[in-house]
Amino acid sequence: MIKIENVCKSFGDKHVLCGVNFEVRDGETVVIIGSSGVGKSILLKTIVGLIKPDCGSVKIDDIDITKSSSFDLHETQKKMGYVFQEAALFDSLSIFENVAFGLRTLTSHTEKEIEQKVAQCLSMVDLEKVEHLKPSDLSGGMKKRVGLARAIAYQPHYILYDEPTTGLDPIMADVISDLIINLKEYLHVTSIVVTHDMKSAYKIADRIMMLYNGGIIFNGALEEARNTKNEYVRQFVEGSGRGPILTDRTFGMDKI
Numbered sequence: 001m002i003k004i005e006n007v008c009k010s011f012g013d014k015h016v017l018c019g020v021n022f023e024v025r026d027g028e029t030v031v032i033i034g035s036s037g038v039g040k041s042i043l044l045k046t047i048v049g050l051i052k053p054d055c056g057s058v059k060i061d062d063i064d065i066t067k068s069s070s071f072d073l074h075e076t077q078k079k080m081g082y083v084f085q086e087a088a089l090f091d092s093l094s095i096f097e098n099v100a101f102g103l104r105t106l107t108s109h110t111e112k113e114i115e116q117k118v119a120q121c122l123s124m125v126d127l128e129k130v131e132h133l134k135p136s137d138l139s140g141g142m143k144k145r146v147g148l149a150r151a152i153a154y155q156p157h158y159i160l161y162d163e164p165t166t167g168l169d170p171i172m173a174d175v176i177s178d179l180i181i182n183l184k185e186y187l188h189v190t191s192i193v194v195t196h197d198m199k200s201a202y203k204i205a206d207r208i209m210m211l212y213n214g215g216i217i218f219n220g221a222l223e224e225a226r227n228t229k230n231e232y233v234r235q236f237v238e239g240s241g242r243g244p245i246l247t248d249r250t251f252g253m254d255k256i
């Protein structure tokens with residue numbers, strides 16, 4: 001289980017996260033939505049231990065990683081896959097080595113097993129015969145899918161996806177949504193998915209949360225989000241912005 005309690009993170013006087021609280025139960029797929037720059041990527045990076053929060057705790061299976069030694073943090077990170085918003089591949093390494101990276105550093109598979117797993121993961125994201133290429137040979141969408149293959153290769157219990165379908169065509173976006181569903185169904189992966197792609201969200205989400213002004217302002221089922229009195233949340237999930245720009249007070253933006 002992932003349990004986030006009172007997480008805060010500021011950069012100088014810019015308060016990005018101001019008391020974030022939520023849980024993700026084992027086997028759940030939780031979607032996080034929110035406007036650009038609201039702090040979604042910072043939140044995911046905090047959960048995987050790439051950023052240390054200023055306050056609060058991040059518990060992964062009851063271990064607070066904000067207090068872990070770097071050795072223990074690394075042990076916990078072995079259970080977690082992270083798909084960066086920008087694919088963040090190693091430019092000098094081949095696609096094969098990029099996908100094999102976690103397998104080499106986190107597991108003790110033989111070279112033959114690594115070859116099989118890399119081919120399998122690349123085919124899961126609909127990529128073939130790209131192993132020998134470099135990231136610079138691929139399109140943005142292809143790089144994104146290599147980033148996904150890299151994150152799932154060592155079969156983590158938890159996968160955090162940062163905008164996995166952004167920049168992909170609708171058919172490929174659907175392939176990725178199905179992949180997220182299959183990882184949950186067959187490998188019981190627990191996921192947090194940051195996305196603006198509401199079509200994908202409707203397909204994959206067990207629950208949806210909205211980040212706004214440093215905190216979670218909605219946490220519930222998608223159906224609830226569609227019917228909520230909070231017009232900002234409703235407009236976001238319906239993908240329609242209309243009317244004048246209203247203030248926090250109009251919406252009753254209370255943090256949970």
Ligand SMILES: Nc1ncnc2c1ncn2[C@@H]1O[C@H](COP(=O)(O)OP(=O)(O)O)[C@@H](O)[C@H]1O
Nearest residue numbers: 011014016034035036037038039040041042043
């Ligand atoms: N390393 C950093 N230093 C200063 N500000 C940052 C840093 N990283 C992110 N920010 C700021 O934090 C805010 C949230 O960023 P981010 O989590 O990337 O937003 P998004 O919700 O679009 O993923 C943004 O305003 C961004 O400019």
Ligand SMILES: [Mg+2]
Nearest residue numbers: 040041085162
């Ligand atoms: Mg982001």
